Amino acid sequence: MTIARGRLDLHFAELLRTHETVAVFAAAGSGKTVQAQLCAADQGWPLAWLTVDQGDRSPSRLLFYLAEALRSVRPGTPSVAETPDLRISIDEVAAMLAEGVPDEPLLLVVDDAEHLVGAEESLEALGVFLDYLPPSIRTVILGREDLDGPIGRMMLQGRIARVGGSDLALEIDETTELLAAHGQGTHDPASLTATTNGWIAAVAFDVVPGLNPHGGPDALAAYLNREVLARLPEAEQDFLLRTSVLASVSARSAVELCGDQGYALWKSLAARHLPATQVDRSLVYHPRFRQFLREELHARMPDELPDLLRRRAGLLVDGHLYEEAVEVYLQADEPDAAADAADHAVTGLCTRADWPTLLRWFEALGPERIRSRPSLQGAQIRVLYGVRRIPEAQALIRRLHEQGALTAVAEADPGVVAFFGYALQWHPADALELMGNYRGDYRSVAVRYELEAVAGRTPVPPPAGIAWTDSERIFSWGLLVQGRLGQLLRLLPAEEDWPPRSFYRTPHPLLALIWQGRLDRARELLDEVPEAVRSGSHTDLWFFHEAWLLWAEGRPKEALDAAEAAVEHSRRTQFGWEPCFGVVVGRLQLALGAIDDARMTLADAISNSAASGNRAYVEWGQTFQGLAFLLADMPTDAVRVLRSATRGMQAAGRDLMLPVAAAYLAEAEARCGDPEAARAAAALAFETAEGMDSLFVLRQALADVPDVLRRQIERHPTDERWRGLVGRPASERRDPAPTRVSSRPMIVEVRTHGPNPDLVVDGSPRGSRRTKVLELAAYLALHPEGVERNRLQERLFPDGDPRRGGNYFRQVVHKLRQATGVSLTRSAQGLVRWPDEVHVDCTDLRFERLTAEAAELEGEERLSRLEATLALVEGVYLPDSDLEWAEQRRHELEVLIVEAALEAARLAFRLGHTQRARAAATFAIDRDPFCEAAYCVRMQVEAQLGSSHAVLAEYHRLTEALSELGVAPAPSTRELMQTLRG
Incomplete structure (x- = not known):
């Protein structure tokens, strides 16, 4: 009821x-x-x-x-x-x-x-x-x-x-109504409310006799024991205790737990007035009643509890609730039965990557039970890779393969074959050979493609006709290595679906945008990825992409920091990608002039990649090693490594770095006195870049070796293709703003005052109630030139953990974008700001502008402007913010507001508008109760209206207000009061 x-x-x-x-x-x-x-x-x-x-x-x-x-x-x-x-x-x-x-x-x-x-x-x-x-x-x-x-x-x-x-807690009138609903109208509601502290359960369960005042849940337990359980026949008491292990008691489960008499007891108790309800033909005990019964069961029948748990687990198995059954069997110390149930449950846990639960199960079940069940062995491989215990996963896969046990594992769980490749991807030859022995599902197709694209000697076409879903990341890496930028970009939202409603989860298409010079779009997508994603299981890959984007944006020092973070994270988590990420570190060291450091970094990356058979990363390393040799004036060594890199890329169809390597090779061949080879290398660089629609990256490479471009223009003076690489060609465009069709700038208004601050976009309030979002919007409006990101983060979260500050900051930026549809931009100097195409205004800034404009006016026009200005700032600035800068801004504005109100009051009085003068003076006093000058205006108004008593009353109000500060009105104010009273 x-x-x-x-x-x-x-x-x-x-x-x-x-x-x-x-x-x-x-x-x-x-x-x-x-x-x-x-x-x-x-x-x-x-x-x-x-x-x-x-x-x-x-x-x-x-x-x-x-x-x-x-x-x-x-x-x-x-x-x-x-x-x-x-x-x-x-x-x-x-x-x-x-x-x-x-x-x-x-x-x-x-x-x-x-x-x-x-x-x-x-x-x-x-x-x-x-x-x-x-x-x-x-x-x-x-x-x-x-x-x-x-x-x-x-x-x-x-x-x-x-x-x-x-x-x-119930109030007296509610207790009265609840008592009536339960047929207990004879009780005194006031006394019961006081006795129970308004606790609903005490009233609903008719807990009145003997209830100790303020006894709380303990009093209810005592009542249930005395007034409910003890009054039942012993058989019904036992029934309630035994069935308390169930969340709901059906007729069948009653028989299973209580034997042949279970059904009769179930029917009998269902008809009694108990703290329980009937739901879908099952008896469901009130949570507090069930808790009480469980406690009594542990106290009265400890020896029967394991058997009851086994029976409950059996019911769960019969209902195909295998996961719950495993937990109950483990509680009952039945590991064999738990392992049988786990055999059915692991598929669901692997699907949702519930690695902690699986690790706990495997520890409880022990190695023998896992070895005897192929599905559990497959889940164990997934778990070890999922928690980045990759060396253990590799060892387990190899051991099972050598023992001949991996066939049964792959047959029981075809999806695990992809994990063979995941775990062994830094040994691609071994991975491909091992995977060739087992038939997996579509995931293994994606893994084989990626491994062959990275490590093969001949081109491999991407498999077609498969919706990759959970294998998109590894499949898209293969596309990237091969320079299939068009296919990569098709993984991004279509232009008509822009901007995407949600952040993009696969990072590799961002590199396709960077290679094409579409840096605005790449930055937009990367910045909207929440910290929860960027600090997830692939943090190192996000650092890797951030490094390339920062490099393309002309920020090599920040890019190097990101690349080194990628290496460190990969090393710490045993992900194994250090050789690949090390190539980026070496390239950025070259950009910063650290040639010797770069040569050492690149040599290590090349050596490690060669040892593991990852030819793509060998070629990438050789590309920038060749540049290092050129910068060190060692062209012969440059030719050697760059020829090796370009031959390997051409033979295997790995085009991503080919334009860069070929451009460097053109310079090296020219310095070694082979102009024909230089021309051929330059032609290869341009043709590959043009085929990938990535002239931006070619230009970046030519900036390192500008003589290549000069020679090509001299050799082909009428060829506009090479000449078009000078400056900024049309192919390297800024991305359009697909969300707006009008040339009129978007207008975002930050309403900073009043009880309900809000964001208003093009006249439409957004109902944004998040204080942090409003603080961010208002602070950036105060700094249109932009704010350095770390400083902005500190201003928003001054007391936050610096390690999580970035997470909170990204969340607030994300919520701002959700509320306004606007993505913040970063200037070339790294300052976060509103984008140029958005006009941002704030209530406080508008107040300051209008106040300044009023100062240029006179008479009635000035008064009207001041009154309109004051109407903007009803309420205080960002009322829910306690940030230091917001409080300082609030104080500054209050001083300006009171001054404007006082000026309006005085001007109105001079112009003969007594009521308007009184209203403005009252406005000033409401904002500053100690504004003596405003009280003087109100005294003048009352004198003008002919009330000497009202003049004295205003003076007394002023005196009372100032007494809080321990001061008295100024002598001039007292003189004014006496003069006005005659």
Whole structure:
């Protein structure tokens, strides 16, 4: 039985209007769940509901069931099982899932969240998920205990509203209504409310006799034991205790746990007045009642508990709930049965990359049980690679292959064949030979293509007709190495779908944009990737791409920092990509003039890549090694390594670096006295670059060897192709702004004053309630020339952990882009600012402009302008911000506002507008209660109106206000008062 609670409905509605998430933490029986249901019904929102259990302490499982809950209401929500690339991080999955939820009104409830207490990874994933949900989604978190981690931090920041037990407690009128609904109208509601502290469960369960005041849950437990359990026949007591191991008790499960008499007992108890409900022909105990029964079961029947757990696990197996069954079998110390259930469950866990749960299972099951089950061995290979224990994965794969056991593993799990290649990709010859013995699925096709593209001696065509989904990253790397830029760019959103609704997850097409000189578009895409993704399982690859983009933007020092970070991260996580990333480090060292350092770096990269058989990275290293030899005036050595590089690239169809290597070779051949070879190399450089539509990279290479371009122009004076490489040719264009068809600049207004600050785009309010987004927008409006990124981050998060500051900053930038459709830009000097094509205005800046304009006017016109200006600044500047710069700006503005109001009051009085003078003086006093000059104007107004008593009253108000400061009005003010009173 439920009752409507209008008071709480209004409270929840207001919190959900101003916050995207509300957390409700209160004891069992406080009415959390019912109130969330009533709130959704009251607001008319579709409702998605997830009840958390112990299994959801696994972050991937939590996200999987979050997705399923949302999909039940919004079918367009992506399934976690469909998220690209099985090897991505949990935070990355959380961000992608949230971004994929349709931006339509919806209430998501996460119930029983107390199960997540202490589950740090799950709480981090939940925090990221909440950060990237569309603005129209509202979330309510229900739990018996406060959550820490990101949820706790977001509450401290005011981003999540909190509701506690005192908010949910019944008031007397609500107790009266609930008693009547339960047929208990004879009780005194005032006394009961006081006795129970308004605890709903005490009223709903008729807990009145003997309840200790303020006893809380312990009092309820005592009552349940005395007034419910002890009054039942012993058989029914045993039934309740045994079935408390179940979340819901069906007739079949009652028989399974309690024998032949189970059905009769089930029917008998279903008819009794118990703290339980009937749901889908099953008996569901109230959470607090079930908790009490579980505690009694442990106390009274400890010896029976293992058998009850085994029977419960059997029921779960019969219902194909294998994952839950594994957990229960492990609780019951039945590892063999747990291994059998795990045999069925691992597919789902591998699909959602739930590596922590699998590692825990494997440790509990032991090596013998894993060895006897091929599907578990396949999952073990996936786990070891997924957690970057790559040497262990390699050793396991090789051992199983030598033992002849890998065939059964591949037959049980064809998808694991791709992981053979993932784990052995730095030994491509071994990987290809081993994979050739086993039949995998489409993922293995993508892996073979990438390995052959990187390590082969002859061209390999990309496989066609396959939707790559979770293998897109490795497949696209093969396209990149081969210089198939057009195919890579087709992986990006089409122009008519620009800008993309969500960030782009596969980084390699960004290099295609860079190779074509489309740096604006590449920067736009890279900057919108959330920190949760960039700091995920492929952090080193994102550093690698950032390094190339910074180099192309003419920022070699920052690029070198990013490249070295990629090497360090790969080394630390044993990813194995150090030789490839080392090539970029060497190239950037050359750009900075560190030739000796570059030669050592490149020699190591070439040696390591050659030893492992990764020919592509050998060729890349030789390309820049050749440049190092040229810079050191060693052309013969340059010719040697550059000829080797270009021959290998041509033979294998690896075109990405071929224009660069051929341009350097043209210079080396010319210096060695072979003009024909030089011409042929230059022609190869141009033809390859033109074929890839990457003249930008050719120009970058020619900047290192400018004599090549000069000679080609001299040899072919009428060939506009070479001449077009001078300066900035049309082929290297700035990307259009596909989101706007009008030439009129976009206008973004930051409303900084009043109770509801907001962002307004082209006259349309965006309902942006995030204080940090408004702070960012307002601060950049104050600094139109731009702000250095680290300084901007510090100004927004002065007390934040510097290691996570970048994460928070990216999230705020992302939310600003969501709210306005505008991506911030970075100047050539690295300053973050609003883009040139966007006109940004702020309430405070407009106030200052209009005040200055008013100073140029006179009389009535000046007064009207001042009054209009004051109307802009009702309320204070960014009222919810406590940042130091915002408080300083607020103080500066208040001084200006009071001065403007005082000027308007005096001018109005001189012009004979007594009421307007009084209004302006009152405005000034409201902003500054100690503004003595404004009180003087009001005294003059009252004297003008002929009220000497009102003059004295104003003077007394001033005296009272100033007394708070321990001062008295100035003598001149007292003289004015006496003069005005006659």
